Amino acid sequence: MKTAAATFEWGDELPRLEGERLVLRQMRESDAEDVFAIFGDDEVIRYWSSPAHGSIDDARELISDTRKQFEARTMFEWGAALKENDRVIATFSLLNVDMPHRRAEVGYALNREYWGGGYATEGFDLLVAFAFGPLNLHRLEADVHPENAGSFRLLEKNGFKQEGYLRERWHHLGRIEDGVYLGLLRPEWLALKGIE
Numbered sequence: 498m499k500t501a502a503a504t505f506e507w508g509d510e511l512p513r514l515e516g517e518r519l520v521l522r523q524m525r526e527s528d529a530e531d532v533f534a535i536f537g538d539d540e541v542i543r544y545w546s547s548p549a550h551g552s553i554d555d556a557r558e559l560i561s562d563t564r565k566q567f568e569a570r571t572m573f574e575w576g577a578a579l580k581e582n583d584r585v586i587a588t589f590s591l592l593n594v595d596m597p598h599r600r601a602e603v604g605y606a607l608n609r610e611y612w613g614g615g616y617a618t619e620g621f622d623l624l625v626a627f628a629f630g631p632l633n634l635h636r637l638e639a640d641v642h643p644e645n646a647g648s649f650r651l652l653e654k655n656g657f658k659q660e661g662y663l664r665e666r667w668h669h670l671g672r673i674e675d676g677v678y679l680g681l682l683r684p685e686w687l688a689l690k691g692i693e
């Protein structure tokens with residue numbers, strides 16, 4: 498693979514990451530309806546860390562936050578748009594970005610109407626390839642609810658390994674929840690992908 502530059506040169510917005518059916522791109526205010534369709538759904542946020550969006554204004558705020566976080570380089574949250582119509586059906590994020598230690602945490606949420614269609618697999622592959630490629634991270638982390646079977650499968654098929662069980666880490670929807678910590682190292686991912 499093309500060796501990463503020591504320091505990635507960001508442009509004015511998140512780089513476009515193109516897959517077969519999806520393009521990951523910076524979100525804009527006109528995506529608010531699509532973002533609300535994702536995060537306004539109780540099923541999507543069942544194992545999330547914040548409550549469901551109550552109105553489209555919450556989606557507007559999220560989009561505005563993603564721009565500010567990008568500018569501060571603290572978190573990178575892409576909208577995943579269908580190439581055929583540019584509608585955002587998911588978001589993929591690198592959060593808790595720590596460049597000196599070359600690590601970040603991954604996050605993703607997909608509109609429920611599209612579950613089971615391989616879109617998370619496609620978008621996640623783009624996210625990880627960017628993180629270990631151009632961004633030159635060494636380690637990715639994930640913190641998953643113990644019952645989030647779909648998320649575990651997505652991570653484990655991408656080579657993530659379980660590293661720890663964190664008791665009573667989250668206060669979500671009136672419950673106290675545990676978290677399972679997983680990690681993936683760049684050399685493991687390169688080996689999984691057969692990249693020299």
Ligand SMILES: CC(C)(COP(=O)(O)OP(=O)(O)OC[C@H]1O[C@@H](n2cnc3c(N)ncnc32)[C@H](O)[C@@H]1OP(=O)(O)O)[C@@H](O)C(=O)NCCC(=O)NCCS
Pocket residue numbers: 540541542544545604605606607608611612613614615616617618619640641642645646647648650651654
């Ligand atoms: C996690 C999420 C993105 C997965 O989306 P998806 O549409 O199921 O993803 P894909 O179709 O690409 O499938 C990914 C893999 O997970 C498997 N999978 C999905 N749901 C599953 C479930 N409930 N149980 C077991 N495996 C499951 C799929 O079969 C597939 O594995 P395969 O390629 O071996 O067949 C989606 O469920 C989601 O948005 N959940 C809500 C948000 C969330 O919890 N995010 C993660 C926070 S840590």
